[in-house]
Amino acid sequence: MTDNIEIGQYVLIRLPSEGVRIFKLQENGRIGLGKFGSFDVSSILGFPLGTAFEIINDHKVKPIHSISELNIDEETDTNIQKQELTKFFSSSAENNQNIIDIGSKIQALTNEDIEELKTSGATSNIGQVIIEKMIAGHEGFDKKTIFSQQKYLKRKQQKFLRRFIVEYLGSSQLLESFLEKDHSKTFDLSIETLGLMMSYGNVKPGGRYLVVDETGGILTYALLERMGYEGTIVFVHENEHANLAALKYCNRSNEIDNIVKPINWLQFAEPENEREKWEDKTEEEVRKLKHPESYHRRRERVLKTNEVIDLIEEANFDGFFAISTLYLPEIFELIIPKIGGSRPIVIYNQFKENLMEIQSLLNKDNRVLAPMLIETRARPYQTIPGRMHPVMTMKSGGGYVFYGTRVFPSESIQAVGKGVKRRRVNNETASPEGTPELKKEKEEKIESTPEVIMES
């Protein structure tokens, strides 16, 4: 992976208003950021990913320290300016009672004023200049408390500063941009939840995973990053072709084919029927064919399918991961045996109830140890020294994760469990149920032992 901004790459562009957008960097391209202006791709090339820029005139940019600071110029006079401004704000601290609505005064600044300022060359200062101009023209301003003034300043700045960051487009960033556009596409999945899946899933370089991913490939992308683009992902899907749209952003599309092996549910469920017969023709025979290309294409496809079927039959996967809208309890009989011993089963759902059903089902299944249902939420704070507090509004959602470990139950223990259970049942007796309870007793036996232990 390169760490610098390069042609051909997909990148994330983060705007001060906290919006994000995805762009592909094309040779001789120009990127438009709406009201923030536009810039030539060539002017950001070679800088490290993560660099902040400011648009100066003629579609050029210059790197800056940060997009959020009041002023980025190093010259001392701006520093003084900054101090002055801060002092100004500090001395004007009063209580909220005196806040007045200066909205209308801000409006008094005409669009021409703003345009003029924008093109005046003082672009790096533009936000500040505008603000100063507004302050100058408004007596009531100092009646606002520091707090609201700063908030106000920040809002204004976001509107006028033509700054942005060019970031590496990893799975977290891609998810972030999906969340902003249409979070239903990724079923409310949050970065913290995705991270939790990676850790509970013990994802590591070179792993071999069985995956159901209906997000268009976000989960798969996260797995690939962690795997270091080594190992195997068997990707089970329900359409003619796997939807892995997200992977086009990872800038490594040529390596993916060797790792991500799509298979449809029919092939997965009935591998013995779906395996295709194939015999290579001799070179001589191929030469005689009318359409040797179609022979080669077919050969490739058949071998690919059979290769995935081999993987399925080999089983012993290092983990099962699912973000799916399918009713998974229906296919546990197919999935569980495919997972290697002591390997994780990690399932995401946006609805707790769906996972609750899975948990109560697998509570009774002695092939899955210690099923858990977890919810994790990151709560961001306003991070200003002296004024830390949780942000006032945040995205809700984030979904839920089911996590359990595949284990091999022992036959002999079932017998022991039964005995123990029977004794307990007999002691408690009173039960009106008599004997036609074989099935039920089996269930209880499985449940009883871990539960007895858990009381400790």
Place this chain on the structure above:
Amino acid sequence: MFYHYKNVIDEGDLVLVFISRTTIKPIYVKKGEILNTRYGHYLHDKMIGLKFGTQMPGEKGYGFIHLLHPTPELWTLSLPHRTQIVYTPDSSYILQRLNAKCGSRIIEAGTGSGSFTHAFARTVGLKGKVFSFEFHEPRYLEAKKEFEEHNLKNTIITHRDVCNDGFNIDMEINGDIIFLDLPSPWEAIPHLNTVIANQAGICCFSPCIEQVDRTVKALEANGWVNIEMVEINVKRWEARKDMKRSVVDVINRIKSIQGKKLNNKISKEDSKNFKSSRKSLKVKEGDENFKWTEVTKLETELKSHTSYLTFANKICSLNIQ
């Protein structure tokens, strides 16, 4: 074993013995040894050759354990605590947010009980590196021994007070992910400049907001940007069943009791109904003879605050201060 799964248990392997959800015991399998638990005892000899994940019956015909393969997340639940540790909900978010992956180079201070170190080591793999620092000598020695036993080949631990003496060692560190879990991160931050890669991300982990305050100021002063603090809230839910108790049944029962008072006879059938509704507590949850609603309940022990996580980035080549 933290880098690759094994299928079968060999002598010398680290096995995490799952005794209950709250008791996971790490053992090294050694011929002739016996594992004693409250739930029976278990011969190491018999573990050899079993598959990881096997449920193993006790010697005396009662009890069982599960023989689990080590993972950083299970290790976190089973390790000998020498300090406060970082748990999976926090560590998993930090890894994801800082884009930790195969090949990343980590700087961690202090090592503490080595809980997070394992997760870092696993995630960055053998192409990556973990440089961990601990100034408390006994803790350093314990961790060093443990990392050797666990064969964490990509992890280098150094005995060092990073706040006073910085991070430089005899090796190029070039760290792109920094994790500071020590009482005064602001004293360590200025020392990072010489050991970080051109692009670096940091997370400082502190329980008190006053610490965050000082940390943010130090980060700003040292050219770090995009500073944001977050807190992770985690909840564990349990699937439960709640009995559907019917008002109609209640009414019928009252009726029948009143009827019986009049007639002075109670049938067997009635007494069963009576039990089902009044003494529902005695009925086993999920009993097929009754109707249930599927519900969830929060697990009782809730970690509601661990620490604040302060994130920031830095690009050294553009160090405009």
